[in-house]
Amino acid sequence: MTDPILFAGIDEPDLNTIEVYTRRGGYEMLRKALTTMTPEEVLDELQASGLRGRGGAGFPTGKKISFIPAAQIDKYLVCNADESEPGTFKDRELMQKSPHLLIEGIVIGAYAAGANRSFIYIRGEYVEQADILDAALLEAEAAGYLGESILGSGFNLSLVVHRGAGAYICGEETGLLDSLEGKRGNPRLKPPFPANQGLYQGPTLINNVETLTTIPHIIRIGGAEYAKIGTESSAGTKLVSVSGNVQRPGNYEVELGTPSRDIIYGLAGGPPEGRRVKFWFPGGSSAPVLLESDLDLPYDFNTLAEAGSMLGSGAIIVVDDSVPVVDVALKLAKFYKHESCGKCTPCREGTRWTVSMLERVDAGLATPMDLDIMASVQDRIIGNCLCVLGDAMAMPIGSMVAKFRDEFEAHIEAARARNPFGDEAPEPPPPLVQGAVGA
Amino acid sequence: MIGRRKRRAKEPARDAVVVPAVERASEETLARPPGPDPIPQRSVPRFGHGSRVPGWDDAVDLTKDPSQIPDPATTPVDPELRAEIEAHMAKYPDFRSAAIPALAAAQRHHGWCSPEAIEQAACVMRLTPGYLVSVASFYDMLETRPVGRHAVYVCTNISCSLCGADALIERIREETAGDPDFNVRAFECLGACDIAPMVSVEGVYVGPVGLDEVPTLVRQVKEGSPPLPDKQLRLRKSTDPGAARAVPGTMPTAGTPHPYGGEMPGQAPGPPAAIEYPPPEVEQ
Numbered sequence: 001m002t003d004p005i006l007f008a009g010i011d012e013p014d015l016n017t018i019e020v021y022t023r024r025g026g027y028e029m030l031r032k033a034l035t036t037m038t039p040e041e042v043l044d045e046l047q048a049s050g051l052r053g054r055g056g057a058g059f060p061t062g063k064k065i066s067f068i069p070a071a072q073i074d075k076y077l078v079c080n081a082d083e084s085e086p087g088t089f090k091d092r093e094l095m096q097k098s099p100h101l102l103i104e105g106i107v108i109g110a111y112a113a114g115a116n117r118s119f120i121y122i123r124g125e126y127v128e129q130a131d132i133l134d135a136a137l138l139e140a141e142a143a144g145y146l147g148e149s150i151l152g153s154g155f156n157l158s159l160v161v162h163r164g165a166g167a168y169i170c171g172e173e174t175g176l177l178d179s180l181e182g183k184r185g186n187p188r189l190k191p192p193f194p195a196n197q198g199l200y201q202g203p204t205l206i207n208n209v210e211t212l213t214t215i216p217h218i219i220r221i222g223g224a225e226y227a228k229i230g231t232e233s234s235a236g237t238k239l240v241s242v243s244g245n246v247q248r249p250g251n252y253e254v255e256l257g258t259p260s261r262d263i264i265y266g267l268a269g270g271p272p273e274g275r276r277v278k279f280w281f282p283g284g285s286s287a288p289v290l291l292e293s294d295l296d297l298p299y300d301f302n303t304l305a306e307a308g309s310m311l312g313s314g315a316i317i318v319v320d321d322s323v324p325v326v327d328v329a330l331k332l333a334k335f336y337k338h339e340s341c342g343k344c345t346p347c348r349e350g351t352r353w354t355v356s357m358l359e360r361v362d363a364g365l366a367t368p369m370d371l372d373i374m375a376s377v378q379d380r381i382i383g384n385c386l387c388v389l390g391d392a393m394a395m396p397i398g399s400m401v402a403k404f405r406d407e408f409e410a411h412i413e414a415a416r417a418r419n420p421f422g423d424e425a426p427e428p429p430p431p432l433v434q435g436a437v438g439a
Numbered sequence: 440m441i442g443r444r445k446r447r448a449k450e451p452a453r454d455a456v457v458v459p460a461v462e463r464a465s466e467e468t469l470a471r472p473p474g475p476d477p478i479p480q481r482s483v484p485r486f487g488h489g490s491r492v493p494g495w496d497d498a499v500d501l502t503k504d505p506s507q508i509p510d511p512a513t514t515p516v517d518p519e520l521r522a523e524i525e526a527h528m529a530k531y532p533d534f535r536s537a538a539i540p541a542l543a544a545a546q547r548h549h550g551w552c553s554p555e556a557i558e559q560a561a562c563v564m565r566l567t568p569g570y571l572v573s574v575a576s577f578y579d580m581l582e583t584r585p586v587g588r589h590a591v592y593v594c595t596n597i598s599c600s601l602c603g604a605d606a607l608i609e610r611i612r613e614e615t616a617g618d619p620d621f622n623v624r625a626f627e628c629l630g631a632c633d634i635a636p637m638v639s640v641e642g643v644y645v646g647p648v649g650l651d652e653v654p655t656l657v658r659q660v661k662e663g664s665p666p667l668p669d670k671q672l673r674l675r676k677s678t679d680p681g682a683a684r685a686v687p688g689t690m691p692t693a694g695t696p697h698p699y700g701g702e703m704p705g706q707a708p709g710p711p712a713a714i715e716y717p718p719p720e721v722e723q
Contacts, residue, residue, distance in 0.1 A: 011677050124543070128673060163539070250633045317601075
């Protein structure tokens with residue numbers, strides 16, 4: 001048992017004000033980093049910590065910062081707070097309850113990367129959280145933790161809270177950059193990667209809220225000490241958002257490598273009385289589903305990847321045995337169809353056709369052959385687009401069809417028996433039927 | 440294959456021939472998309488006096504010249520709106536970054552991104568209206584059609600729909616049917632699956648919303664009072680006191696053996712704890 005790191009004292013009243021935050025030892029690590037350490041030393045600590053990005057891809061944070069060129073040019077740090085992955089709500093909690101922790105992490109991260117302009121791109125739906133961040137920003141500026149020569153170190157940093165306007169794709173890093181530049185949020189071709197050419201064509205470090213809020217703690221205990229938490233390949237703690245058919249949905253901080261059963265049954269209470277876990281998404285709705293038999297997997301990046309899924313944003317969605325898998329698949333596909341930006345053909349068309357085929361399945365118009373076609377469509381989306389939105393639909397749908405093929409086929413049969421004309425009340429009645437009955 | 444069926448559909452009816460049900464169904468569905476809930480055809484919105492409501496997501500009118508940057512002399516802009524947009528523009532190295540905040544501000548002033556709203560934002564930002572239309576039409580929260588002033592977003596994504604969001608939005612639509620002040624939308628995941636099924640009422644998250652609470656919620660929105668004050672997200676504790684932990688205030692670790700239902704899935708220890716909310720804060 002260890003103490004929570006990000007959620008330490010999270011429910012303290014008024015933690016979002018600078019008074020309470022500094023009373024609890026806030027901004028001390030900012031002072032330590034900026035006044036006693038060089039940017040290289042901060043970067044060394046981050047690299048030693050083994051911290052991996054918490055937004056979905058799990059890329060080592062220290063390595064990402066080290067890609068930022070050292071030249072004396074405008075560099076940017078963007079905090080990705082466009083938390084739109086279905087099932088994920090950890091960043092919301094952090095920004096709402098502890099906005100100063102995020103600001104402290106941003107300043108230290110920018111110091112390590114040499115960035116002097118930073119942005120928080122927060123999704124437009126988070127109105128309350130954006131207001132809290134705006135208020136915290138003013139407090140931090142007034143206290144001298146942001147702006148010109150922070151704490152007399154000669155390091156300058158400006159911070160802007162930028163509100164989005166509702167687009168899932170803007171959580172993708174290059175889509176986010178386009179959106180932040182005031183365009184439609186279409187992803188860009190990579191390379192060049194944002195570390196070389198990102199916002200306004202300058203080197204840009206993009207990190208998730210949770211990643212940045214972890215940085216002050218790494219400075220406090222040191223990278224080597226942080227690396228001891230969790231497993232060898234997945235260091236540290238993770239906020240896990242558990243939702244769906246569980247008794248106690250919510251955010252829980254766990255050490256990486258905790259058995260998944262501890263999270264779903266121990267913390268979140270498991271599915272409602274008398275039901276069983278049918279399948280669960282280990283990392284948001286984009287992750288391929290896992291079954292009840294996978295519940296004993298340790299919850300870390302590598303184990304889940306080996307199991308054919310991913311840790312993603314750390315959002316566990318539990319689906320119990322009362323829910324038809326086709327309903328979940330259709331819901332999912334419709335969401336990705338709506339959110340596809342339309343730039344790449346495989347994603348734009350693939351999501352549309354997947355929805356059409358799932359609707360056929362649901363309406364009893366499909367044959368088992370349609371399932372093969374559907375699976376082949378998913379195969380053709382994966383890896384063929386600029387960003388992973390299409391993959392994010394293709395992977396879970398593909399895994400559902402593969403793991404629940406019997407249920408899909410049974411669903412088709414049941415729907416056809418219930419609804420032989422493809423509609424509950426054929427309008428107008430087909431003339432051929434009348435002829436047949438008359439004869 | 441589809442083409443062949445189409446041709447067959449044109450042939451005269453084959454009397455007294457029983458066509459298999461699947462084939463008949465396929466012919467019929469060629470006319471409209473399959474599925475229990477076909478996409479409704481959007482009717483052209485019209486004003487009471489009959490003329491069409493202009494919207495920016497209409498097809499391009501190729502007979503018109505492309506719009507230029509609006510002339511400040513002929514485009515009156517509310518000083519308040521102008522000041523707000525200019526403040527946003529000053530925050531960024533490139534003024535175009537302020538496109539979304541400017542459109543959001545214009546939408547707050549005008550109720551939606553109307554042609555006037557976009558022209559005014561374009562006039563202040565020195566951009567063409569076309570550029571801003573391209574931005575406005577991309578984002579869900581920027582309305583390119585007239586909408587009611589009370590934005591009620593109901594999350595209908597996976598987690599919420601597992602907890603009954605589809606029935607909830609149905610109920611809210613019934614309750615607000617015919618009220619033009621309401622803009623009830625099924626929205627993408629709003630990032631509050633812990634209070635599923637949830638509703639965002641003009642940016643205020645409330646949940647879990649029971650079907651029996653919908654009339655109260657709708658009344659509160661109409662009155663302008665805080666929606667369901669005891670169910671607002673900001674009052675929710677981050678750490679659930681009911682979560683089974685060996686030591687309160689700690690978290691499970693990689694090394695701990697898991698005592699939770701190892702043999703019997705579905706049997707979590709202890710009674711399920713309801714979410715405990717602190718007493719509601721009285722506002723106004």
